Amino acid sequence: MRTAVDLLSWALLLSGGAFCVIGALGLVRLREFYSRTHAASVIDSAGATLMLAGLMLQAGWSLPALKLAIIVLLIFFSTPTATHALAGAALVRGVPLEPEEEVASRH
Amino acid sequence: MMFAAAALALLAALALALVRAIAGPTVFDRALAGNSVGTLAMLMLAVIGFLTGRPDFLDLAILYGLLNIVGTVAVLKFFRYGDLGDPGGDPLR
Numbered sequence: 151m152r153t154a155v156d157l158l159s160w161a162l163l164l165s166g167g168a169f170c171v172i173g174a175l176g177l178v179r180l181r182e183f184y185s186r187t188h189a190a191s192v193i194d195s196a197g198a199t200l201m202l203a204g205l206m207l208q209a210g211w212s213l214p215a216l217k218l219a220i221i222v223l224l225i226f227f228s229t230p231t232a233t234h235a236l237a238g239a240a241l242v243r244g245v246p247l248e249p250e251e252e253v254a255s256r257h
Numbered sequence: 258m259m260f261a262a263a264a265l266a267l268l269a270a271l272a273l274a275l276v277r278a279i280a281g282p283t284v285f286d287r288a289l290a291g292n293s294v295g296t297l298a299m300l301m302l303a304v305i306g307f308l309t310g311r312p313d314f315l316d317l318a319i320l321y322g323l324l325n326i327v328g329t330v331a332v333l334k335f336f337r338y339g340d341l342g343d344p345g346g347d348p349l350r
Contacts, residue, residue, distance in 0.1 A: 167266025174273035
């Protein structure tokens, strides 16, 4: 039983880490700002939730598990708000909806 | 062992987010990368707490997350209005 829980938590930790790296790669490689917000939210939703779920399995029924649940809820509510505010502010400020090099080549 | 692998993945993601924070053409790219760095730092604190067998670090992760959302909104408000004390109403009034 203990081994099964350990294996599941390792799988969750590793897949969470993989999602974090994928999201960060998208943050570097994508070509315009709004796509990058999409890539960054992969880190906040999939990566953070999977990794914290893996840690919760390691913690068992204890106070650290409750704190991890609080962190999951905090990330769940705060990061979409921040991303929404960022994208709205960028749209108001006139960040172009196309990649920078296409805008530059047209002018 | 697995905690170390997760910490290494988080370090790689942090380095990539820092690349975008340094290179980002607009201030919004930098704020987005800073937001991601904040989330990754929370995860890093939690993983390091379990790696060293001291889960007390989770309190620091909660505090860091609370500061992160306030910091992001403050930076956005500053670059929107040029002033943190601006009520943000109709500028023509």
